[in-house]
Amino acid sequence: MAEFDYDVLVIGAGPGGYVAAIRAAQLGLKTACAESRATLGGTCLNVGCIPSKTLLNASGLYHEAASGALAKHGVKLGSVELDLPALMADKNDAVKGLTGGIEYLFKKNKVDWLKGLATFTGAHTVEVGGKSVTAKNIVIATGSSVTPLPGVTVDNDGGVVVDSTGALALPAVPKNLVVIGGGVIGLELGSVWGRLGAKVTVVEFLDQILPGMDGDVRAEAAKIFKKQGFDIKTSTKVTGVSVKGKTASVTVEPAAGGEAQTLEADAVLVAIGRRPNTEGLGLDAIGLALNARGQIETDHDFATSVPGVWAIGDVIPGPMLAHKAEDEGVAVAENIAGLTGIVNHDVIPSVVYTHPEIAGVGLTEEAAKARGAVKVGKFPMMANSRAKAISDTDGFVKIIADAETDKVLGVWIIGAPAGTMIAQAAQAMEFGASSEDIAYTCHAHPTHSEAIKEAAMAVRGKPIHM
Numbered sequence: 001m002a003e004f005d006y007d008v009l010v011i012g013a014g015p016g017g018y019v020a021a022i023r024a025a026q027l028g029l030k031t032a033c034a035e036s037r038a039t040l041g042g043t044c045l046n047v048g049c050i051p052s053k054t055l056l057n058a059s060g061l062y063h064e065a066a067s068g069a070l071a072k073h074g075v076k077l078g079s080v081e082l083d084l085p086a087l088m089a090d091k092n093d094a095v096k097g098l099t100g101g102i103e104y105l106f107k108k109n110k111v112d113w114l115k116g117l118a119t120f121t122g123a124h125t126v127e128v129g130g131k132s133v134t135a136k137n138i139v140i141a142t143g144s145s146v147t148p149l150p151g152v153t154v155d156n157d158g159g160v161v162v163d164s165t166g167a168l169a170l171p172a173v174p175k176n177l178v179v180i181g182g183g184v185i186g187l188e189l190g191s192v193w194g195r196l197g198a199k200v201t202v203v204e205f206l207d208q209i210l211p212g213m214d215g216d217v218r219a220e221a222a223k224i225f226k227k228q229g230f231d232i233k234t235s236t237k238v239t240g241v242s243v244k245g246k247t248a249s250v251t252v253e254p255a256a257g258g259e260a261q262t263l264e265a266d267a268v269l270v271a272i273g274r275r276p277n278t279e280g281l282g283l284d285a286i287g288l289a290l291n292a293r294g295q296i297e298t299d300h301d302f303a304t305s306v307p308g309v310w311a312i313g314d315v316i317p318g319p320m321l322a323h324k325a326e327d328e329g330v331a332v333a334e335n336i337a338g339l340t341g342i343v344n345h346d347v348i349p350s351v352v353y354t355h356p357e358i359a360g361v362g363l364t365e366e367a368a369k370a371r372g373a374v375k376v377g378k379f380p381m382m383a384n385s386r387a388k389a390i391s392d393t394d395g396f397v398k399i400i401a402d403a404e405t406d407k408v409l410g411v412w413i414i415g416a417p418a419g420t421m422i423a424q425a426a427q428a429m430e431f432g433a434s435s436e437d438i439a440y441t442c443h444a445h446p447t448h449s450e451a452i453k454e455a456a457m458a459v460r461g462k463p464i465h466m
């Protein structure tokens with residue numbers, strides 16, 4: 001009889017866990033994946049990336065039609081109506097299709113889905129669904145959950161104060177939506193409801209929205225969102241939220257102290273970050289400690305300090321992004337199989353799927369300057385022929401290169417298709433490109449990507465169309 005039930009047991013079937021399980025099975029390892037949710041795919045497929053992007057798409061279509069913006073392009077519409085139940089059904093279909101797809105992939109690759117909450121009882125043993133299961137290797141991929149705001153009660157079941165999960169399924173378009181937190185979730189879901197007719201107020205504790213992004217990008221993004229009708233209150237803290245019936249009163253005051261103000265809203269979205277899921281995992285039983293931020297630390301191979309126990313995704317340090325979790329999933333499976341699985345954490349793109357999209361990879365100008373001399377090239381979308389042709393000229397491309405070697409250190413883009421454009425920058429950086437390499441790469445005309453080429457030319461002061 002085999003010493004263990006499985007070669008690999010993955011805990012959590014989000015983008016980190018399901019990918020790790022599939023890759024391990026592909027590599028010939030006997031694999032199981034424990035998941036407590038009713039469907040596979042984790043936060044991303046169930047209540048994250050996928051439903052939010054479906055809503056962003058549908059709300060964008062509605063807004064284009066209802067705002068009269070299409071008339072400029074010669075498209076005249078009669079009356080435009082919002083069918084919110086149909087829009088939500090479209091989102092639910094996308095989630096169902098994709099989560100069901102993971103179940104199919106598990107069957108195809110012979111990954112056993114162990115249904116239930118997994119708890120360690122030993123370094124090679126977990127209790128799941130009332131059964132004890134053993135594995136030679138256990139991968140923790142339990143992801144993250146919403147960070148609560150002390151003193152504020154979230155009620156995603158028809159309540160006024162919701163988190164991202166509730167904001168993906170509001171029963172009606174709020175008149176006034178207050179978003180607490182000017183990060184990615186606040187701006188994406190604020191955009192959804194703003195496009196459908198809500199007046200959106202964003203309350204951000206810091207002096208700028210979108211922490212972690214390049215300073216120029218943060219400033220330009222704030223300008224664009226204000227132009228779209230967002231009321232953005234930076235350097236502002238929420239001191240209390242009270243709910244009476246269907247109305248919330250949000251009390252805010254300057255972060256540095258000062259006069260309080262009350263904002264009335266029929267919906268409040270709390271989006272102040274996410275925290276790693278480790279509760280109930282039984283880490284004490286295996287002597288695995290958390291760092292000061294509640295995360296599980298690993299080495300470069302994603303091994304924890306406990307032999308045979310590995311960790312990936314939102315539960316470990318690094319950006320909380322689905323594609324980072326997925327790449328770590330592939331790498332950890334390869335390392336377990338005795339191959340060399342590597343993730344280059346210096347080149348992880350991030351995208352905010354608003355309109356325009358906002359994307360970046362590598363260092364911000366601020367971080368790059370702290371390390372040494374840099375050259376920066378910038379090119380506005382206003383001078384890009386494709387952006388002009390479609391009258392959508394907000395944004396720019398910014399490339400940061402090492403002043404001495406010309407190696408590209410960071411690329412930041414605001415532009416309608418920035419999320420798609422950033423892949424080119426990530427690949428160039430992965431290949432160790434200089435700005436000159438990008439400047440001398442032929443880019444198709446007329447495309448938004450030409451703005452990347454021109455920004456690369458601007459690093460040495462020589463763009464053509466400016």
Ligand code: FAD
Nearest residue numbers: 012014015016036042043048049118143313314320321322
């Ligand atoms: P998760 O996806 O959180 O999956 C972990 C799974 O583990 C969960 O299903 C959970 O039920 C399960 N689990 C936890 N503990 C146990 C246990 N003890 N036993 C069994 N199962 C357990 N990222 C992007 O890159 N792009 C986006 O556009 C994007 N949009 C987002 C929008 C929203 C609204 C939110 C909330 C997040 C978004 N993210 C996005 C972030 C992305 O969802 C996460 O980074 C990603 O899901 C992390 O993957 P993971 O596998 O580490 O964890």
Ligand code: NAD
Nearest residue numbers: 181182183184185186203204205271272273274320351352
């Ligand atoms: P975030 O960290 O992006 O933003 C939270 C914001 O809330 C920050 O600007 C922070 O300064 C602010 N904040 C914190 N406490 C506050 C307070 N008390 N009052 C006012 N503001 C406060 O977090 P998020 O938007 O909740 O998203 C969580 C995670 O999910 C992010 O790490 C992100 O990577 C991931 N996500 C990614 C995408 C994407 O890739 N497109 C989309 C959604 C979520």
